[in-house]
Amino acid sequence: AWRKFSAKEFKTTEEFEAEVVRHIETTLARSLFNCDEAAAYAGTALALRDRLIIEWNRTQQQQTFADPKRVYYLSLEFLMGRALDNAILNVGMKDVAEKGLAELGFRMEDVISQERDAALGNGGLGRLAACFLDSLATLNYPAWGYALRYRYGIFRQEIVDGYQVEVPDYWLDFNPWEFPRHDVTVDIQFYGSVRKYRDDSGKQISVWENGEIVKAVAYDAPIPGYGTRTTNNLRLWSSKASHGEFDFTKFNAGEYEASVADQQRAETISAVLYPNDSLDRGKELRLKQQYFWCAASLFDIVRRFKKSKKAWKEFPNQVAIQLNDTHPTLAIPELMRILLDLEGLEWDEAWQITQMTFGYTNHTVMPEALEKWSVPLVQHLLPRHLQLIYDINFQFLQFVERSFPKEREMLGRVSIIEESEPKRVRMAYLAVIGSHKVNGVAELHSDLVRTTIFKDFVRIYGPDKFTNVTNGITPRRWLHQANPRLSALIASKLGGHEFLRDLNLLHKIEAYVDDKEFRKEFQAIKFANKKRLADYTKEVQGITVDPHSLFDIQVKRIHEYKRQQLNIFGVIHRYLELKEMSPEDRKKVQPRVSFFGGKAAPGYWMAKMVIHLINQVGKVVNNDKDIGDLLKVVFLEDYNVSKAEIITPASDISEHISTAGTEASGTSNMKFVLNGGLIIGTCDGANIEITREVGEDNIFLFGNLSEDVDDLRHHHFYGDFQLDPSLKRVFDTIRSGTFGDSGPFTGLVDSIVDHGDYYLVSDDFKSYIDTQKLIDEAYKDQDAWLTKTITAVSRMGFFSSDRCIDEYAEMIWNVEPLPPPKEN
Ligand code: 26M
Incomplete structure (x- = not known):
């Protein structure tokens, strides 16, 4: 209607x-x-x-x-794809x-x-933000996204001689979706110093002065909801020299070059998305990006609030700000600065407002990914914010000391300032302290958040501050757009597309699991999607694959913890077994195509060698006459959102095989199952909840459990372990030069054989291989397989990002939808 x-x-x-x-x-x-x-x-x-x-x-x-309460989603990444x-x-x-x-x-x-894809993100975190925008608009929540308008998104990946090469992604030549708002600008200050004085009433005032000013210019993009008139706003900030084109004073003084250099330095801030998605490298430009974006967004939010002329204590009733990871944590001291220095509030009131306003979502418990900024760097770039961080820390530590007088050693552990050389600001702690709610992104992950990295904080604040919101995906893009025929089939049985707004309705298709016609069409759709990927593979990679094969897909950022190496070692193992077989035995084998795709961070050597190994194995296996169509290995170049829309509907099996306890949630796991593929996975992240929903019979789990990981690592450390013999054979094959010069792969093999196998590849190898065998067998019974996939699809309703957003709205933001009026 x-x-x-x-x-x-x-x-x-x-x-x-x-x-x-x-x-x-x-x-x-x-x-x-x-x-x-x-x-x-x-x-x-x-x-x-x-x-x-x-x-x-x-x-x-x-x-x-x-003028309802609005949600502001602060994310340095929105991986939007096509609009x-x-x-x-x-x-x-x-x-x-x-x-x-x-x-x-x-x-x-x-x-x-x-x-062109709007590729303003690295991977899961950025795509989650994009799905959230779609759901917020669809559910009529008054919500804005805030990010940076990068001139270059995530790099384009080319594979040259089997190696990744990064090509810049200049995407703004023609972008009809953005609207420059040259009238909406904010001056952002960096560097300078803080002057303190007492005013007439004796109150201490801090003034941050003599800094360098950069202008933030707003660019807006519309975010239309599905099946509603609501169209929300995504605001991206672009950096510009504060004096416009160039500095006329300098220009007129003959310093032409200097004036242009100033301009370029300013514009560098929003020039490029950092392509790391785990390691924190502490680069000054990254900190500049973070502050520039936080300060511009907060100024904008506060400006909007002030128009309503409400009292400051109303701020948290009008504004909910969600921090997507710690990247926007500077928004906390920035709001304090605005309230204290510019608006003249007292500390306690300002702090209460701040805490009530922010919520923080954690996306990782891996220590190397937790952001820590060096104190001298923050001091130099943001002198007033460093003072405020110290003040926040002082108040907090006093509170902890009063609450746990007998545990003084706790103070050092929970301090925002790490006493290292140089000292560092622990951004995650600042985010926890400055927010009223902290959430993880899947149940296991949220448990780990509570019991590991923020253990002390659970005691300090009580357990209610920490919660879980399991991730989700938008069914509009990841079912209807990516797989229109499946969406149409479901709609034909459910009497329309209402399930795209209420994904739990999917459960009704379980009634058709034995319906002949339905099954036939469901299977035909899967085949057509596989055919489409096969055609794409032929056209783009020049590799011929048979769509009747089992399609096994692992696409995601390349990371040791995600264990693409486990997958490719498994492929090599399969290859060796095939080579040993008699031609008779080979006839009984289930043909398989192993697809890989994903980018490695440019400085991540190990990840780049994994890509190289996959490509080298492909070269050998794909050209081996003994093997033919029994095994093909494809590395899909430049995996991104629009390619995911082709790849996701085409899987029989997808791999989500991280070391237990390392993958916070994963979201592509949800996409694959929703599109009629099954999962081989570890008991990690959202795999666990997918299992709960679809049933243990409809997923292939393997490997050690998260609770056993510490012990296993301990055994490795003390040399108390046996390298899996099949894995050893794989390593011997690599070392023998079967896949070309083995030099580049030494690090990969050694990390497992000599350096403690931190990600427990060897410990999980047998279980992985055995489970892949099971899959081969199960796939031969196409009827039973089809039943599993249909059943699984029908039980995926929980993983809609609409459910997620409703949970955030109720538990964390306390916001209500604002439905559009019925008529114009
Ligand atoms: C940090 C410092 C400097 C530069 C970049 C970063 C950085 C950027 C992105 C760090 C992490 C980033 O993303 C991490 C990420 O994508 N995490 C994934 O989030 C998903 C959504 O919650 C989860 O499903 C994945 O399990 C999790 O790995």
């Missing part, structure tokens, strides 16, 4: 076509006679955009008038657009694929 009244919509195909043509001819100044797919994309996007803008403005106006397909879907115009484009002589798929 919402569609009837939506101003978003085109009434007819003709109207849509006319608008596309108008934009091509006028906005783009191009003739229809040489209109290529790129122009068709641009015209379509601009036509669609006009409709989005109407509801975007309307939503923002409605929110301004109603056009999503916009077409969310304004409810798929049919009109498809037909209209066909009449203009284009296939919608080709037009959509002209768009």
Whole structure:
């Protein structure tokens, strides 16, 4: 019914076509006679955009008038992928657009694929933020995202001679989805010094002065909800020299170069997304990015609040700020600075407001990933914030001392300041102390958060401050867009697409698990999706794979803890077994394609060698005449969101095989199962809850449990372990040069044989191999397999990011939806 009244919509195909043509001819100044797919994309996007803008403005106006409590999601990453397909879907115009484009002589798929990904993120954390924006809008929550407008997103990955090569991702040449707001700017200060004085009443005042100023310019992008008129806002900050083009004083004084250099230094802040997703390297520019973005966003939020003329104590009733990991933690001292130094509040009131406003989401318990900034660096760049951090710490430690007078050794453990050389600010502790709620992203992970990294804080604040919100994914992109035929099949049984707004409705398709027609179509869809990936693999990688094979897929950032090495060692083991078999025995083998994909952080040597090994193994295996189609190994270049939309629906098995206790949640595991694939996985992250939902029969779990990891590592440390014999054979094969020069792989092998096997590859190897065998057998019974996949799909409702967002709204933000009015 919402569609009837939506101003978003085109009434007819003709109207849509006319608008596309108008934009091509006028906005783009191009003739229809040489209109290529790129122009068709641009015209379509601009036509669609006009409709989005109407509801975007309307939503923002409605929110301004109603002035409800709003959510601000602070994330340095939003891995949005493409916008056009999503916009077409969310304004409810798929049919009109498809037909209209066909009449203009284009296939919608080709037009959509002209768009570049908005790749403003590394992986899971960034994609989660993007799914959350979709759900927030769909559920009508008044919410804004805040991030940086990077000129370069995550690098493009090329594989040259089997090695990763990074290519810059300059993506802004044509971006119809962003709207520069040159009138919305904020001056951001760096460096300088703090002057203290007492005012007439004797109150101490701090002034941060003589710093360097950089301008933040807002760029907005519309975020349309599905099946609703609500269109929220994503605000990206771009850095600019504060004096505009260049410094005229310097310019006129003949210092032309200096004035340009200033400008470039300012613009560097928002130039590039850092491509690390685990190791914290403590680079000054990264800290500048963090502060620049936090300060601009907070200024904007406070400016909006002040328009309402409410008392400061109302701030936490109007504003909920969620910190996506510790990257935005400087927002805490920044809000304190605004309240104390600029607004003149007293400490206690300012602190209470701050704590009530923030919530912090933790995404990792791995120590090397926890951010710590050197005190001298913070002192230099943000002198006032360092003072405030020390003040916060002082108050906090006093509180701890009063609460645990007999445990003085606790003070050093929980201090925000680590007493190292140089001293460092523990950002996670600051985030915990400055927030009213802290959450992990899956049950096991949240338990680990409570019992390991924040153990002391659970005692200090009580257990209620720490909670869990298990991650989710948006079914709009990850079911309907990525797999339209499956979505249509489900809709045909459920009487419409309502399940895309209420994913628990999926449980109703379990009733069709024995329905012949349903099963046939379900299987045909999976085959078509595999065929599509096979075609893509042929076209892009030049490797022929048979879509009747079992498709085994592991796509995610390359990391030792995610254990792509376990997978590729397993592949080598399989290859060796195949080589030993008689031609007779080989005929009984289940053919398999092992797909890999994912980027390595540019400085992560071990991860790069894993990529190299996969490519080298592929070269040998794929060209071995004995093996033929029994085993193929494919490394899919440049894995990203739009490629995930092709890859995810095509799996029979996907791999989520992290060392137990290391993968906070994982979200691609959810995507694969929702699209009719099964999982081989460890008891880690959300795999555990997926098992609870789909049932133990419908997932392949293996490996050691998280509670045993410490002991196992201990055994390795004391040399008290036996390298798995099959794994040893794999290593011997690598060392013998079967996959080319073994030099590059020494580190990989040694980390397991000589350096303690921190990620327990050897301990889990047999269990992994055995489970893969089980999968081969299970797959041969296609009927039973199909039953498993259909059952699993029907039980995935829990993993919608809509459920997630409702949990955040209720438990952490205390915000209500603001539904759009029924009519214009
Ligand atoms: C840190 C310092 C300097 C530069 C970059 C970083 C950094 C960037 C991204 C650190 C971590 C980053 O992301 C981590 C991440 O993606 N974590 C994943 O979050 C997902 C969503 O909660 C989970 O599903 C994954 O399990 C978790 O690994």
